[in-house]
Amino acid sequence: QQQVKQSPQSLIVQKGGISIINCAYENTAFDYFPWYQQFPGKGPALLIAIRPDVSEKKEGRFTISFNKSAKQFSLHIMDSQPGDSATYFCAASMEGSQGNLIFGKGTKLSVKP
Amino acid sequence: ETGVTQSPTHLIKTRGQQVTLRCSSQSGHNTVSWYQQALGQGPQFIFQYYREEENGRGNFPPRFSGLQFPNYSSELNVNALELDDSALYLCASSSIDSASPLHFGNGTRLTVT
Numbered sequence: 001q002q003q004v005k006q007s008p009q010s011l012i013v014q015k016g017g018i019s020i021i022n023c024a025y026e027n028t029a030f031d032y033f034p035w036y037q038q039f040p041g042k043g044p045a046l047l048i049a050i051r052p053d054v055s056e057k058k059e060g061r062f063t064i065s066f067n068k069s070a071k072q073f074s075l076h077i078m079d080s081q082p083g084d085s086a087t088y089f090c091a092a093s094m095e096g097s098q099g100n101l102i103f104g105k106g107t108k109l110s111v112k113p
Numbered sequence: 114e115t116g117v118t119q120s121p122t123h124l125i126k127t128r129g130q131q132v133t134l135r136c137s138s139q140s141g142h143n144t145v146s147w148y149q150q151a152l153g154q155g156p157q158f159i160f161q162y163y164r165e166e167e168n169g170r171g172n173f174p175p176r177f178s179g180l181q182f183p184n185y186s187s188e189l190n191v192n193a194l195e196l197d198d199s200a201l202y203l204c205a206s207s208s209i210d211s212a213s214p215l216h217f218g219n220g221t222r223l224t225v226t
Binding site (some may be wrong): 006013034036041042043044045048049089091097098099100101103105106108 | 117144146149153154155156157158161169171185203206207213214215216217218219220
């Protein structure tokens with residue numbers, strides 16, 4: 001049973017465009033939703049995270065939108081750059097279990113110059 | 114601030130053998146989590162250690178075991194290796210504080226032949 005479903009599997013965006021990656025979850029006990037960025041040969045690095053008491057969080061070019069009733073959240077990358085080309089993972093965890101992240105399967109983003 | 118470091122970076126083992134992977138947590142962190150990332154997949158939670166004891170476990174068999182030492186470093190041991198154990202093994206550290214995000218190392222690439 002996949003508790004966090006991520007789409008699309010891959011995404012190609014032109015430089016300067018907006019990249020949008022979506023995730024849906026099933027467990028209403030989840031209360032922490034981070035996004036991680038992973039480059040080849042590297043470990044995942046935390047980009048931005050949100051808790052369900054807010055509907056949106058923005059950090060620089062990265063924005064998380066959160067829809068609690070639909071059990072969905074998404075990552076928007078504004079003004080996408082070739083350096084943003086990486087694999088992005090959404091994840092979720094329950095209160096008190098932040099070390100136990102349930103990850104989506106990942107989205108491979110390619111930003112074309 | 115020293116990040117999470119893992120050793121070795123690559124390892125080749127034969128089916129049936131045993132392996133030990135090592136992790137030094139980021140300074141100031143007191144919990145360590147281990148994840149398995151198969152090729153093209155998101156990381157899967159193996160277990161977490163806090164105060165030298167297992168503090169949560171994912172859906173992995175008992176031949177996956179771990180240790181945490183007084184300096185918060187950790188080991189992952191896998192006995193009776195199987196071909197499907199070939200993966201990137203990631204260590205992540207954090208503070209037990211529920212607001213503390215996970216910081217990942219760059220992983221150990223294990224190949225079982």
